[in-house]
Amino acid sequence: MTRDQFEFKPQLLGQYQICFSNEYSALTSKVVSLHIYAGANLQVKEGANEDQMTAVYQTVLDMVPEINYINDAQEYFKIRDERHLQTIASTKARLLATTVIKCIVIISTSAIGILLLKQLLEQKSRR
DSSP: OOOOOOOOOOSSOSOOOOOOOOTTOTTSOOOOOOOOOOSSOTTSOTTOOTTTSOHHHHHHHHHHHHHHHHHHHHHHHHHHHHHHHHHHHHHHHHHHHHHHHHHHHHHHHHHHHHHHHHHHHHHHHHO
């Protein structure tokens, strides 16, 4: 699983569209996690200038991007963990299926061997 981040800062006001394509890998599905931050940024100090803001408030505003990054990282790791659990479950199911098939093959081979040996011994005892 890869993680790519893109940042787009529009130059003009208006509506934008986001398109995702999976045309190069149509056999596998993809999970896309999308976080859009739009509108006025919290660091824009509307109604207050630099002199009016306290140091604590400025510190909180400076922490917002880092907190958003931590939230995004937690979401990514949660999705990654869920995907790994799905992989473990499917591997366990395949392992169980192959084990059952191998047991059936071994039992069948043994039964066929016993029947063939029994027939061979019966044919020799008739002669």
